[in-house]
Amino acid sequence: MTKYGMVIDLHKCVGCSGCSIACKNENNVDTGMFWAHYFHETKGSFPNVNYKYVPTLCNHCEDAACVRVCPTQAMYKDENGLTLHDPDKCIGCKSCMQACPYGVINFNKNKPHRRWEETAAAIKGGTATSKELQERTGQELPYYNADRAFTYEGIRSKGIVEKCTFCDHRIKDNLRPYCVESCPADARTFGDLDDPSSDINKVLAQYSSQVLKPEKGTKPRVFYVRG
Amino acid sequence: MYLIDKEVKEMDFHAYWDYRVALDLFLGGVGIGVFLLAAYFSLVFKEKSFKVTRLGFIIAPVLVGLGVFALLTELGKPFRMLSTFINVNPTSVTSWGGFLQTIFILLSFVIFLVVWKYKQNAYQMSLFKGLVIAGSVFALAVGIYHGLLLMSLGVAGWANGLIPVMFLVSSILSGSSVLMVVEAVFMRSIIGRGKEVYSETAASSDAQVFTYSKLLVSLVGIQALLILTWRISLNSAGTEAIIAYQNLISHFGVYWWILVVAIGLVIPLTIAGYSTLKKIKMNFYTAMIFTAVVLIGSYAFKHIILYSGQIPLAGL
Numbered sequence: 402m403t404k405y406g407m408v409i410d411l412h413k414c415v416g417c418s419g420c421s422i423a424c425k426n427e428n429n430v431d432t433g434m435f436w437a438h439y440f441h442e443t444k445g446s447f448p449n450v451n452y453k454y455v456p457t458l459c460n461h462c463e464d465a466a467c468v469r470v471c472p473t474q475a476m477y478k479d480e481n482g483l484t485l486h487d488p489d490k491c492i493g494c495k496s497c498m499q500a501c502p503y504g505v506i507n508f509n510k511n512k513p514h515r516r517w518e519e520t521a522a523a524i525k526g527g528t529a530t531s532k533e534l535q536e537r538t539g540q541e542l543p544y545y546n547a548d549r550a551f552t553y554e555g556i557r558s559k560g561i562v563e564k565c566t567f568c569d570h571r572i573k574d575n576l577r578p579y580c581v582e583s584c585p586a587d588a589r590t591f592g593d594l595d596d597p598s599s600d601i602n603k604v605l606a607q608y609s610s611q612v613l614k615p616e617k618g619t620k621p622r623v624f625y626v627r628g
Numbered sequence: 629m630y631l632i633d634k635e636v637k638e639m640d641f642h643a644y645w646d647y648r649v650a651l652d653l654f655l656g657g658v659g660i661g662v663f664l665l666a667a668y669f670s671l672v673f674k675e676k677s678f679k680v681t682r683l684g685f686i687i688a689p690v691l692v693g694l695g696v697f698a699l700l701t702e703l704g705k706p707f708r709m710l711s712t713f714i715n716v717n718p719t720s721v722t723s724w725g726g727f728l729q730t731i732f733i734l735l736s737f738v739i740f741l742v743v744w745k746y747k748q749n750a751y752q753m754s755l756f757k758g759l760v761i762a763g764s765v766f767a768l769a770v771g772i773y774h775g776l777l778l779m780s781l782g783v784a785g786w787a788n789g790l791i792p793v794m795f796l797v798s799s800i801l802s803g804s805s806v807l808m809v810v811e812a813v814f815m816r817s818i819i820g821r822g823k824e825v826y827s828e829t830a831a832s833s834d835a836q837v838f839t840y841s842k843l844l845v846s847l848v849g850i851q852a853l854l855i856l857t858w859r860i861s862l863n864s865a866g867t868e869a870i871i872a873y874q875n876l877i878s879h880f881g882v883y884w885w886i887l888v889v890a891i892g893l894v895i896p897l898t899i900a901g902y903s904t905l906k907k908i909k910m911n912f913y914t915a916m917i918f919t920a921v922v923l924i925g926s927y928a929f930k931h932i933i934l935y936s937g938q939i940p941l942a943g944l
């Protein structure tokens with residue numbers, strides 16, 4: 402059985418946030434929310450200071466708290482171990498957001514992508530307005546990635562939550578998640594944890610790994626090495 | 629840096645669940661409290677409690693219904709609410725809540741209709757007794773569900789076994805107080821200017837005497853003890869629980885001590901304790917004041933627990 406997971410090599414990661422931006426493009430993620438995010442941590446005092454940049458995303462936990470608490474089964478585990486979300490079942494109760502220990506679920510409080518309706522230019526007299534761009538391209542959402550809609554709503558509607566899907570629309574075509582693909586430092590490895598010869602298992606065999614908040618008992622499937 | 633980020637986040641934290649969820653917990657709690665006492669009266673004092681219990685049986689579902697309505701307005705997609713009845717998730721306490729509250733509202737409404745139709749005769753009917761017992765079971769279940777819902781989410785400020793119990797006692801206390809006032813107002817309108825108006829329900833011509841003061845002083849006492857026990861339990865519940873409590877005190881400390889402890893516990897304990905010790909009945913005005921402070925305390929308690937649990941834990 403396939404069991405997808407990801408390893409992030411914190412020694413390779415340069416903290417460029419390329420993954421966050423790439424993810425936004427790939428998944429049509431609205432302003433103000435991130436499916437792929439980060440936190441950073443500074444420990445110690447000069448001269449013994451340790452700085453850490455830790456990319457975050459949905460951990461696709463084996464015992465996902467969001468799946469346990471969702472009253473409508475809108476959050477569910479699929480046969481490949483992905484934690485996915487059915488936008489048609491979601492009632493927007495935000496129980497999943499409360500239960501997720503990692504804060505990686507976002508709520509669409511307002512109509513998404515409203516910024517494309519803005520009529521003020523970023524630089525007055527210098528740039529087009531978002532509205533003009535929308536009109537000239539003839540698209541409700543310029544830069545919209547239609548591929549996203551193969552497995553999930555292309556743009557999630559007001560009143561429901563959304564989160565990382567490990568780019569399930571790409572992995573079904575044997576492509577890697579876009580954050581993995583676009584990482585300039587090659588810090589991310591994605592693959593099948595149940596396949597002993599997979600790249601992810603090679604990295605996990607080579608280094609000792611950690612997960613975020615293991616004490617929560619959620620068994621995350623995003624691992625960090627060389628932190 | 630991370631710590632600073634967290635502290636900034638904590639200062640102006642955004643609560644995913646706002647006062648409308650607190651209203652559901654509060655109104656629903658008062659509703660089930662009213663029902664439970666009305667059910668007790670109807671089973672023990674039977675038709676002698678007709679007037680007050682008839683009112684109780686309609687107030688209860690209306691309050692729970694209003695609470696559910698407040699909750700619905702908080703949902704992103706309120707019109708999809710029915711989906712919780714179709715796509716049931718047995719591991720989700722929220723999922724149970726939809727059923728429990730709906731069944732309770734329906735049951736108590738049916739009970740009201742039976743009383744409405746058969747008047748005093750209803751109290752002798754076994755169907756009525758069965759409905760009242762079933763309604764009480766669901767009232768208790770809804771009362772426990774309120775706190776269990778929070779507890780089940782694994783959030784540090786809510787993950788304590790005493791939360792559902794404190795919520796339940798707070799609900800029964802506030803509901804009982806409301807029924808006392810309902811009875812006081814009702815009796816006053818009959819007796820006119822009488823002062824000791826609610827007269828320890830239905831007891832005058834019955835061997836069993838019910839005393840509000842005794843019930844209420846016990847409930848306030850139990851609630852005070854539970855809150856104290858809960859506070860002590862936090863000392864050994866781990867770092868997260870301690871930080872969550874510190875968040876509660878740093879954001880809501882003044883409201884906690886004034887509204888929850890002083891107004892919601894000390895004043896009612898004094899009023900009901902005095903009446904019980906002196907063996908005197910609360911008069912109309914005392915009963916009104918008692919209920920007002922209990923309601924303020926109950927809402928403040930639920931609101932503060934709900935909000936403070938959502939403050940990010942600094943440094944973790």
Ligand code: SF4
Nearest residue numbers: 471491492494495497
């Ligand atoms: S917001 Fe949607 S996905 Fe999250 S728990 Fe509620 S119904 Fe489930």
